[in-house]
Amino acid sequence: MNASFDWAKGYASRRMPVFGNNVVSTTHPLGAQAGLRMLWKGGSAVDAAIAAAAVMTIVEPCSNGLGSDSFCILWDGKKLHGLNASGFSPAGWTPEYFRGKYGDDAKTPPVRGWDSVTVPGAVASWVALSERFGKLPFADLLEPAIEIAERGYLVPTAIQHKWVGAFGVEALVKQPGFSETFLPKGRPPEVGERFAFPAAAKALRKIAETRGAALYGGEIAEAIERHSRDEGGVMTAADLAAYKPEWVDPIAQDYRGYTAHELPPNGQGIAALIALGILDHFDLAGLAPDSAEAQHLQIEAM
Known part of the structure; x- marks a missing residue:
């Protein structure tokens, strides 16, 4: 495989590229x-x-x-x-x-x-x-x-923040079994604490x-x-x-030389395809990526 990828394209990143025949990516x-x-x-x-x-x-x-x-x-x-x-x-x-x-x-x-x-x-x-x-x-x-x-395992920083925020602990403590399962010490686990x-x-x-x-x-x-x-x-x-x-069968939408695929309803992927179909009628490439005009079009399309 010819790995001729333009690393300068798009937004600058401090992350290093990862190469491999097989890659598994998760948040943990x-x-x-x-x-x-x-x-x-x-x-x-x-x-x-x-x-x-x-x-x-x-x-x-x-x-x-x-x-x-x-x-x-x-x-x-x-x-x-x-x-x-x-x-x-x-x-x-x-x-x-x-x-x-x-x-x-x-x-x-x-x-x-x-x-x-x-x-x-x-x-x-x-x-x-x-x-x-x-x-x-x-x-x-x-x-x-x-x-x-x-x-x-030892709870990492990002997941501990989600534990406190995404769970909505205050709303869930009244649910039977929640505290016993997810708050074993009466609170969310601390960063680095074993769970x-x-x-x-x-x-x-x-x-x-x-x-x-x-x-x-x-x-x-x-x-x-x-x-x-x-x-x-x-x-x-x-x-x-x-x-x-x-x-x-996935549903598809062509957009400027590419084809995007999503699952049909009841999934929400059709919303992204509809938005791409709308944006295809506008000169989005002629606008600065983060300009108010570009953002406005994308928000309105969604």
Whole structure:
């Protein structure tokens, strides 16, 4: 490969370029190491991505979790594949349910608690991607996350800031189980303080042993239903059992010699494609990148 890249192009950066046949990039080095570990074992890029994603639920729990949604656009060398693993609503979420519970406030969905939680799709996406594009046994992919959750890790600066800010700790301390899980000493962990996640390690072991089935119909699903019921929610094990991620065809928009791809709705990627389609009608290249005029056009397009 001819590495003729213009390093002076765009904005100046103090970061050094990274070269390699394979690269795994995450916001925590343990996530990247987990992905590289799979590649060293002969795994595919998908194996690496799953291992890294699993670790991120442990080392950056303020932004990732086993209850997350998941989205993927993947090029297999011949075709572009899309996977939408956003969570479905529980079957009990009817208009009558919300009107009966919230009255006049039913049009404004709650932002905390079980009435704001959809069926988790992330683990199902890991299983689907592993089955279709993985090379290693599924259980191998979760080994690094389980190890880190059991032994703990030292919380870095950026993630500690997210722990305090992104979590919105003051709003979440009233949620059952939050403080016991994420505030083990009654507060967010300090920078450099060890944080272990044994409950997540236990869940990940069950998920690894059953290829995700424990979350979508086994022990974990039953625990989710019990907790939901005890706290006034309506999610059931049947909701979890009914969940399947969706393989979809990405949608595209040509823009000045390039083609951008996004997942179709219900994902929000279509908004970026619409904005590019609008901007294609303007001489954006004739404006200074950070000028008020350029910023105005981009903001209005969005």
